[in-house]
Amino acid sequence: MRTIDVSIITDNIKEMCIEANHFLSSDMKAALDCACIQEEAPLGKQILGQLQENLEIAGADMIPICQDTGMAVIFMEIGQDVHFTGGSLEEAIHEGVRRGYVDGYLRKSVVKDPIFRENTKDNTPAIIYYEMVPGETVKITVAPKGFGSENMSRVFMLKPADGIEGVKNAILTAVKDAGPNACPPMVVGVGIGGTFEKCALMAKKALTRPVNQHSEIPYVKELEEEMLTRINSLGIGPGGLGGSTTAFAVNINTYPTHIAGLPVAINICCHVNRHAVREI
Amino acid sequence: MDKYINVPLSDEDAAQLRAGDYVYLTGVIYTARDAAHKRMAETLEAGEALPLSLKQNVIYYMGPSPAREGRPIGSAGPTTSSRMDKYAPDLLDLGLKGMIGKGKRSPQVKDAVMRNGAVYFAAVGGAGALLSKSILSSEVIAYDDLGTEAIRRLEVKDFPVIVVMDSFGNNLYETAIKEYAKED
Numbered sequence A: 001m002r003t004i005d006v007s008i009i010t011d012n013i014k015e016m017c018i019e020a021n022h023f024l025s026s027d028m029k030a031a032l033d034c035a036c037i038q039e040e041a042p043l044g045k046q047i048l049g050q051l052q053e054n055l056e057i058a059g060a061d062m063i064p065i066c067q068d069t070g071m072a073v074i075f076m077e078i079g080q081d082v083h084f085t086g087g088s089l090e091e092a093i094h095e096g097v098r099r100g101y102v103d104g105y106l107r108k109s110v111v112k113d114p115i116f117r118e119n120t121k122d123n124t125p126a127i128i129y130y131e132m133v134p135g136e137t138v139k140i141t142v143a144p145k146g147f148g149s150e151n152m153s154r155v156f157m158l159k160p161a162d163g164i165e166g167v168k169n170a171i172l173t174a175v176k177d178a179g180p181n182a183c184p185p186m187v188v189g190v191g192i193g194g195t196f197e198k199c200a201l202m203a204k205k206a207l208t209r210p211v212n213q214h215s216e217i218p219y220v221k222e223l224e225e226e227m228l229t230r231i232n233s234l235g236i237g238p239g240g241l242g243g244s245t246t247a248f249a250v251n252i253n254t255y256p257t258h259i260a261g262l263p264v265a266i267n268i269c270c271h272v273n274r275h276a277v278r279e280i
Numbered sequence B: 001m002d003k004y005i006n007v008p009l010s011d012e013d014a015a016q017l018r019a020g021d022y023v024y025l026t027g028v029i030y031t032a033r034d035a036a037h038k039r040m041a042e043t044l045e046a047g048e049a050l051p052l053s054l055k056q057n058v059i060y061y062m063g064p065s066p067a068r069e070g071r072p073i074g075s076a077g078p079t080t081s082s083r084m085d086k087y088a089p090d091l092l093d094l095g096l097k098g099m100i101g102k103g104k105r106s107p108q109v110k111d112a113v114m115r116n117g118a119v120y121f122a123a124v125g126g127a128g129a130l131l132s133k134s135i136l137s138s139e140v141i142a143y144d145d146l147g148t149e150a151i152r153r154l155e156v157k158d159f160p161v162i163v164v165m166d167s168f169g170n171n172l173y174e175t176a177i178k179e180y181a182k183e184d
Helices: A006-022 A026-038 A042-061 A089-103 A160-182 A196-206 A218-231 B011-016 B034-045 B088-093 B107-115 B128-132 B144-149 B172-180
Strands: A002-005 A071-079 A082-085 A127-133 A138-145 A154-158 A186-194 A247-257 A262-269 A276-279 B002-007 B022-031 B058-060 B098-101 B119-122 B135-142 B151-165
Touching: A002 A006, A006 A082, A006 A089, A006 A138, A006 A276, A026 A042, A026 A247, A042 B128, A071 A089, A154 A160, A154 A196, A160 A186, A160 A218, A160 A262, A160 B172, A186 A196, A186 A218, A196 A247, A196 A262, A218 A247, B034 B088, B034 B144, B088 B107, B107 B119, B107 B151, B151 B172
Parallel strands: A002 A082, A071 A127, A186 A247, B002 B022, B022 B058, B058 B098, B098 B119
Antiparallel strands: A071 A138, A138 A276, A154 A262, A186 A262, B022 B151, B119 B151, B135 B151
């Protein structure tokens, strides 16, 4: 058994909130560089160039890539042989977010109540998901999620008879409706199967998979490739102002489901698809 | 076509802008997003005066991240405009000349833009660090308690935007997508 003081979790999450909001992962940067070369539309090409420049400025001057520094979504994969000491793990995670957003000059975008809407002023609480895994390490993923694209996300409770064509239509419908609102080029996270909430969570987690890495399931990989091609044929383009780069990737996760159902969730992320990952 | 335009926006400048124009704005604009719009609507409903004159002015749908020491502002890109659709027609009828945001607008906003000879601009979403470089100063002029959602007066120099909806009813989102679509 391994003992970890929760203050270590706080310190790491603080740093990861700041890191994720100023630096994109190398796969996202590579996807943007590649799109800059391939984009057909002159205005689209110009916008992609601005996004490259934006990333450079963000890192060099420590200005968040986007002013919407998101609601902090945190995935904790905890080895079952880990024992946490020094206080509440949950509170330690919130404290890491609090320090990251306050000390890191990040925007505080969270309100206390969905109806009364008073800002909590420190971007807490975070949205936290725990998963128990074998071993004695802790893998933390911090994925700040902006709401321009979150608002365009969808869940469809399809019928089994709708089949794979129904799934394809659901994905295309969500992307078309999102259009310019979701700050394309997007990353499209998809969950297929499970239950209502399981498919939404799979879609969210799919966004944290590198954009150059396909599903290991052959038919899912094919579906990812086909949907990316079709999405990039819609014409939406960078900024929604026309072009051939509407999405960088379609990442799909699947799970067994009920005999009566075919849930599909599409979680759309803008081109600022942020996630910092650390293993402790 | 690239154009350099001063803000506040004159009727003549607004009238010559066309969907698809790439425009650099220099002068003064104001920020307001969800909460500030709600409060402005309540103020108007109560028959009271707004904290700023809308005449010829341009509102930027934006809530910045905090500024580091010695800088005018933090990251400062546009938010999704459609959330302000409920409020925009009334503000346009009161003299608002331009809006900067991102994303689609309602038919009611389109009508109000045409009726008032106004313009809807898009700034590049998710380019907040880059856009902050065109902002020279930022001052909260109203609703300070709203934090990032307060109304700010921004001095801008060559702030880059694209005309999406012009006063003739053209909409770049619709025409540009059609131009590049290979699948419906």
